[in-house]
Amino acid sequence: MSLHPQPVVTPDERERGLRLLVTEAAFSGGTAALTTGVILTAFALHLGATNVMVGVLASVPFLTQLLQLPAIGLIERWRRRKQIAVFTSLIGRAMLAVMAALAFFSGTLPLLIFLGAQVILCGLGAVGACAWNAWMRDLAPEDRMGAVFARRTMWLTGISLVLGLAAALALDVTPPGSFKRDLVFGGMFAAGCITGLISARVVAAMPEPLMPPATGPIHLRELLRQPLRDSNFSRLLIFVASWQFAINFATPFFTVFIVRQLHFNISFVMVLSVVSQIANILALRLWGTLSDRFANKSVLAVCAPAYILAIVGMIGASQFGDRNVVKLWLILLHLVMGATIAGVTLTSTNIALKLSPKGAATAYVATNAMVTAVAAGLAPILGGLLADFFAARQFELVARWSGPNGAFALPIVLTQWDFYFLIAGFIGIYAIHRLSLIEEHGEIEPREMMGQVLNETRRTIRNISSVAGLRGATDLPAALLRDARLRVRLRRAQQAKLMRRPTASSPDPR
Template sequence: MLAPQSSVTEGELRRGLRYLLVDASFATAIGALNSGVVLLALALHIGASNLEIGLLAAIPLFTQILQAPAVTLVERLRTRRRISVACVFVARLALPVYAAVPFIPDRGLAAGVLIAAALLHYGLNAVGACSWNSWMRDLVPADRLGRFFSRRTMYGTAVSALATVGGALALERAGSDRATGDYIFATLYSFGFVCGLVSTAALARVPEPRMPASSESVPIYRLLAAPLRDRNFRSMLGYLASWQFAVNLATPFFTVYFVRELGFSMGFVLVLSFISQIANLAVIRGWGVLSDRFANKSVLGVATPMFILCVAAMAFASEVEGQTLRAAYLVVLHVLMGASGAGVGLASGNIVLKLSPPSGATGFMASNAMICAVAAGIAPVIGGWASDFFAARQLSLALRWASPSGASEFGVMFTHLEFFFLISAMLGFNTLYRLAMVQEPGAVGSRQVVAHILSATARTLGNASSVSGLRNAMVFPGGELIKLRELRIPLLTNLQHIVRERFGWGSRESVLGSMIDASYEMPEPEPSLEDLLARLK
């Protein structure tokens, strides 16, 4: 039963792909209703401490380490469907345990059971994911990969949107009283378990082609150690590890902050998460165009500080007067975080692939996944401990203005979580230093970078008479300036170049349009004296 096949017919393949769409739909419903914000909401509901919440947030990240030994398991057993189906079925047995947690009277015991169930759930899902990826690579034909997985993503996104709305309505009612919340959480996780059974049954009906004959395997420690000898890739790993640590140090506690400090409901927090996902999907294609046209590192140079600034701005949410304006402030921050997070995710994945040698890409990818999983998994645990440490501490900033007519004082006081967000943001800016050390193949030359900045500035000033031009005048070409800093172009050379080429181009397009429009072309540099003489001849 569930054995691999020597060959898969076209009819079996079509049926298998349909079952994969069913699997995706119900598995996505589990993610929307039972993971992420909903799981943290359950932890808050039972009265978990910040350290316990940090542990709970770390488990989905830290368990990704299990994908490394899972590679050896797949190579030995060579039955990927059995491994995947068995892992996801046992992993989803944690959902009924989640459903029972609200009815455990002892708070400490309830939190311990919740953490143990999460370890089972996410740990086996990580092992199953490793087997599933290998299975899909051999099952879906290469010429259908893009179409099929885009369709699968569309199904999953649609179901996730509906499930998120339903989950938000349910969590709104869960906050009315403790008894009602107990039954609502139990219902959500029981429904998730039913979805898990349907998903597992659909996955079991997908055929598996037999794995090709194995060659001599390389020990896993050699695969993981090889990338560390590459200085440039080591710099990239330094950036990714510091980024994962800084981001996951604070973001898991946003939910705690919104509910306990700002007084918002869990339903609103789930809506914020949904808004961030929609912003992510809306701009991912635009980031892809930018990464292809300029460089992945340029995208990271813009998206990384944008996300970090949003984390820092979260510390000022309590200073916004009125719950309605405060909610609007959080919506704007989540839109920006979703958009910038999409850029970091896309560009970092692309640059890791680009820096990995064709002959050893597996080891480079595995090393990246392992190091990022460790950094991302440790961060929430430290964050949970640190947030409790800062609970008895406050940070105040005050400005005093004195004049003949009197004195005025303006000040802001940060609570323990807000203080913690600022520290996380400061650590996040360290990633920019590490990013500057990464060398990406195919980076444009210094002359082209200066030409593009001058061209963008000329178009911006040319449009300054229109409303859109005034908006575009505030667009700052951060990614290109980072490149200039790395190229260490002498200041006098830059000034001479600016004077010589300031009036070289007269395009009337906006800067934002030039970044997004796929038909945009880099303006040609002004011809040199030698080129002009050659043309005259």
């Protein structure tokens, strides 16, 4: 096994590399499922993290994405993408072993070590991801890229769901603050470290095609200046910045809100996370179909307001008195957020690519990623800093109805985290306004898009009455794989038809 690039990659070596690409997803997906998201926030709370620390931890994965810019220069100079990907993965994921050891301690020093380990892990992960993406672009054939990554996504999704449910069960049977809870968190991060190192080993066995010779130095400043001169793309960047700030001002604190203010267990938060993932998977195909048929902006005009309304709707969880009603409300909101964020994520990436001119997409996409990283990274930090301010404030609004048969009063009390959800709603409204200023060919009115959503949903419901419909509704990764294969066949048929078409100089067959 060599970490050096190969001048020639044989077809057999390429096929073996593509199989390993899918296999690697099982291990990297296991690492992510056991050490990120809700698990990471729950572990921070277990160590005694303050609201500011939770906000900082939530911002680290975004802000470290800025390291992809200097990583471009590193890759262009060193030109050994596999070595960069493997070394950054080994060093970064070794930090998970440090985090696993911290599960048995608490206090300021363990939290600072935890934060430092997270910065190293995410920072090296950003550098490695830059090398990985460029490497995979050269390894996977263009006509099979959709099929390969569909299978990889299937593995990632399946592992995340299974391990998410297992983590919820493990946390549910261990009381908070107990030694058993220490063992569970330590075991999760230790297992995440092991699967991460296995992932690096699998990556090292994949072939890397030799990069072509360098064409000259890259001037990042001039490269990133191009999108800012594009007025339409600049409007997209303003939307992206305000949108990312709105959702990341509130969503990183969902776990804190549910555990500390609503007094639910971490296991219930994990169940909500799984519910959201399932809704995300089931809705992805619908949004993909509609974005291909119409325009990305039209899908965004439906998904973005629905997602913002769901965030504001979290306020209702603190107003209901019945715990069962609160649970059902949170499950409903996470279903809506999971389904709509699938459309937002898909179309916001697609619209950035669509509005990028051919031949200069790299600069435009990199600028879009930078804006996303800065806005999404600063929002939770500001949210954590304002936590104490909102904790000492309360807003009460009483709606009263009086009639001959008596009076009825409906009090609405906003406390600490409720303010976050309301502020996120106001910023989200501004983001939706900025979205309306973006020009994209093929867009339709939101009302028309809602009609299309309802039509697609009715069609899906009708299909559920048959066995084929059930398979189509539950087997999304396989459906994506079939769609990718059909697109490839269609492209080949169109190319063959063009080759058979007579040219202008050809004699008339009549």
